Amino acid sequence: MKKTCIYFIMMTLVLLLTASGSFAQGISSSSYKAGDMVEVTGKIAPGQDLYVAIAQTDMFAPKDTDGAFEIKRFEKDSKKAGFALDTKIPPLYYMITNVPEKFGKVDKKRFGGPSVLLKKGQGIYSTTMFYLKKKLGDVDATARGMLGPIKSDDQWNFFRYANEGSYGINTIVKEGNRKGKVVIFSRSIIGDESNGNYWDKGTSIKLDKATGEFTASFKSFRHTPPDTKFDVYVNGAKIGDYNVEKNGFWLSKAYRYMNPLWIVIGAILVGTYFSMIGAAGGMLMAAFQVLVVNTMGPVGINAANVLKPSNIALTLFSPLGSFYRYAVVEKRVAWPVGLSFGVGIFIGSIWLGKYVSAILPMKAYKEWLAILVVIMGIKTLMEMTPKAMNKRKNIKAMTQKFNKEVAAAKAEGRSAQMGSIEPVKTGLTDYRFKFWGEEFTINPLLFAFLGIFIGIVSRSFGIGGGFLLVPAMTTLAALPMYVAVPISLIGTCFSSIGSFIGYLMAGYLPDMTLAIAIIIGGFAGGMLGSRAQKMFSEMTLKVVLAVTLFFLFFRFFKIEIWI
Numbered sequence: 001m002k003k004t005c006i007y008f009i010m011m012t013l014v015l016l017l018t019a020s021g022s023f024a025q026g027i028s029s030s031s032y033k034a035g036d037m038v039e040v041t042g043k044i045a046p047g048q049d050l051y052v053a054i055a056q057t058d059m060f061a062p063k064d065t066d067g068a069f070e071i072k073r074f075e076k077d078s079k080k081a082g083f084a085l086d087t088k089i090p091p092l093y094y095m096i097t098n099v100p101e102k103f104g105k106v107d108k109k110r111f112g113g114p115s116v117l118l119k120k121g122q123g124i125y126s127t128t129m130f131y132l133k134k135k136l137g138d139v140d141a142t143a144r145g146m147l148g149p150i151k152s153d154d155q156w157n158f159f160r161y162a163n164e165g166s167y168g169i170n171t172i173v174k175e176g177n178r179k180g181k182v183v184i185f186s187r188s189i190i191g192d193e194s195n196g197n198y199w200d201k202g203t204s205i206k207l208d209k210a211t212g213e214f215t216a217s218f219k220s221f222r223h224t225p226p227d228t229k230f231d232v233y234v235n236g237a238k239i240g241d242y243n244v245e246k247n248g249f250w251l252s253k254a255y256r257y258m259n260p261l262w263i264v265i266g267a268i269l270v271g272t273y274f275s276m277i278g279a280a281g282g283m284l285m286a287a288f289q290v291l292v293v294n295t296m297g298p299v300g301i302n303a304a305n306v307l308k309p310s311n312i313a314l315t316l317f318s319p320l321g322s323f324y325r326y327a328v329v330e331k332r333v334a335w336p337v338g339l340s341f342g343v344g345i346f347i348g349s350i351w352l353g354k355y356v357s358a359i360l361p362m363k364a365y366k367e368w369l370a371i372l373v374v375i376m377g378i379k380t381l382m383e384m385t386p387k388a389m390n391k392r393k394n395i396k397a398m399t400q401k402f403n404k405e406v407a408a409a410k411a412e413g414r415s416a417q418m419g420s421i422e423p424v425k426t427g428l429t430d431y432r433f434k435f436w437g438e439e440f441t442i443n444p445l446l447f448a449f450l451g452i453f454i455g456i457v458s459r460s461f462g463i464g465g466g467f468l469l470v471p472a473m474t475t476l477a478a479l480p481m482y483v484a485v486p487i488s489l490i491g492t493c494f495s496s497i498g499s500f501i502g503y504l505m506a507g508y509l510p511d512m513t514l515a516i517a518i519i520i521g522g523f524a525g526g527m528l529g530s531r532a533q534k535m536f537s538e539m540t541l542k543v544v545l546a547v548t549l550f551f552l553f554f555r556f557f558k559i560e561i562w563i
Contacts, residue, residue, distance in 0.1 A: 025239040027232055028217075034247040034257065035222035037202075040096075044212045044235050050205065051146035052096040052216045053233040057241065059088035059149065060172060062158075065300030068506050070171060073302075077167070083158035090149060091172055091299045092224065093159070093188055096216045098205050100191045102143040104132040109184055113557060127179045130189055130199060132160045148233035163188045170303040174255055174296045175221045181291055190218060220244060223256050223294075253306050253511035254289075255296040263517035264524075266292060271318035271525020276533045277470065277485060277545050281492070283552055285314040285518065295514065309503045310510035314522040316496035319489035321526020326486040331420040334483060336431045338490030340444035341451040341469065345491050348455020349498030370553045376471035377549030380542055399480070399537070401436045421483065435483055442477045455495055470545060481541040485533065 025042025032038055040052050062074035063085045078085055095103065110123035133139050136156035150159055162168035163186035169176045176183035177199045191197070192205040202219030226246035232239055248257035266288045274281025289295040289307050297306035327333045424432040424439060432441045454468050469491055473484040503509075533541070 025234045027240050027242050029242060031243045031245055032220060033245050034220060034224040034226075036220055036247075037217050038220050038242065039215065039217040040232060040234065040239075041215045042213075042234060042239070044214065046212045047209055048212065048235065049099045049102075049142075050097055050207045050214050050216065051143065051233075051235050052094075053146065053148035054094045054096070054218075055148050055150075055231050055233070056090040056092040057229040057231050058090075060091050060299050061086050061088045062300075066507070067301045067305060069305060070300060070302055073167065073171075077161065077165075081157050081161040083154045083161065087152075087154040087158045089155055089159050089162060089172075091162075092175065092221060092228070092230070093150070094218060095147065095189045096203060096205060096218055097143075097146075097189070097191060098207050099143070100130065100189045102140040103189045104130055106197065107131050111179075111182060111184065125179075125182075127184060128197070129177070129185045130197070132164060132189070134160070146233070146236045148231065148236070148238070159188075162186070167302070170296070171301065172299060174223070174299065222247070223296075225255065226250055249513075251293075251295075251511050251514055253298060253301075253509070254293060254310070254514045255298060255306075256294055258293055260513055260517040263293060263514060264521040267314055267318075267518045267521025268525040268528070269521075271314060271321065271522040272529040272532065273525075274314070274318050274522075275322035275485075275489070275526045275529025276536070277481070277541055277548065281318055281522075282311055282315045283555070284548075285311050285522075287555065289514075293514070295511070301508075305503070305508045306511060309500060309508055310514045310518060312496045312500045312503075313510065313515040313518040315492045316500070316522075317519045318522035318526040318529075319493050321523040322530035323486070323489055323493075323526070325527070325530040326489070332435070332483060333486045333490070334421055334431065334433060334442070336426055336444045337442050337447055338487045340428075340448040341487065341491045342494035344448040344451025345455035345495040346451075346498040348452040348457075349495045350455075350502050370555075370557050373468075373549050374553040376468070376475065377546045377553065379475045380471050380546040380549065397436075397438050399539070401438075435480065440477075440479060440483070442473075442479065447473075447477075451491060451494075454491070455498060471549065474542070474545075481545070482533070 025040065028039035028041070038054070040054075044050060062071075062078060062083075065071060065074070074085060078087075097103075106128050109127050109129040111125050111127070113122075113124040136144060136153050139156075150156060162172040166183070169183055169186050173186040176186050178184070179198065185199075187199050190203045191200050193200045193203050204215070204217045206216075207214045224244040226244070228244045229241055230244065231241045246257075249259055250257055267285065270281055270284045270288060273284065286307060289311060295307045295310065296303045323333075420435075422434040424434060427444075429443050429445050430441065431444050432439060434440075450469070450472060457468065469488045470481075470484050473479045473487060474481060477484075479487075536544075
């Protein structure tokens, strides 16, 4: 009787384990560092497919966000995507399986190029991505029960939105599959890397269907936040959990591990370039944050709303690093123009910017801006032709005098002396001054209105606006680069202050470590740039400006050659 009871208990356990598809499983460690390989081994019922779900324990729902802009976006998107504001999913989730086709399919993906001219699904580049099935009900019935914490239709819809939509990846998931420098979709359903898919890289699945023995491993996300706990499910049954520990210096709001020294170095380079030509500092720092730092932001906050306030640190402090030399030592700041422009840009950045950016679709807005940028780039190049230089005799004469001074300074072994601005007439609409003995005229009021427009752009993108102002001053006002750059730096200071106040009012703060590193590097770069500028001719500075404008054109249109 006793033996019969023991036999009955053992058979019952075997049946239960077989029914759940689970036998003995284990996780190779209870703790890993971010970026380590995570390995799960064990045995499932012979003949079954393998489903290892690894889900972040702390779940996220749209209502959990503290972002004012994100709340409005989620309210709008949730109705279209089919989830509620209290629907919860794990921000980091991985389904490691030998049958990924049961959850979706691999299909073509086109991206890049001007969206305003292309239909949905078109683009100049082509790749592949893994598309999740549109409805949970479309998932194979067996596979549907293996998803761990994802169980309802709402959760599947939210999961799909977070992992396939660009806004979801930038706001919720924070880990994306990149093709070149562009995030295509998030890593979620992954198989063995022998499949050849770029999203399966670093994943290994060894399954003996005859015995049910398996080993599954994958490379954990390098930027998993410190002390993040994950639950592990094998074929629908939870088998344990593990913790991801810190792996480097953690930027809490940027949501990345990075040594701040690299950020300082990057900011020095950008700040030097910015202070020399008075343009594109914000754009180049934004590109540095996107491509090198990969600034993302906490779960629930869109990456842009951390990147932009942090970015403003450079457009504010880099000009301060160079401004002392331009204003006090060399006295080549046209104050009436700089201050009128600054007032206009302040109004545009702190007040009007938030309304305009809410009305205009950002993607189209950026691309129309690209068209304006490339027109200015072409115009800048045209100004360097002999015909154009002959029409602007004052700039030609000034350039010749400066070149003679540079040649004399080189022969005498000394530093070249920059000319100073000598006011001739000061008026609201008529300001005249001499520079290197040549007279120039400009309308300060016109630049106040131009500043309002640039302020709107600055607030929208988290930049200084110099990339629009400098070519406008050299083309519309016919000012030399040596005068246009200091004026531009005044404007970027005003735009930066206005934009930063605007973000604070909306409740968004920068990553303080990131911002401080940018401030240090930007200030140092500003001092270097102001000294380096006089080493280059007017012609060289305009070529550099034109190249920068064309770079921004390619960046705005997402047609960079490195993709």
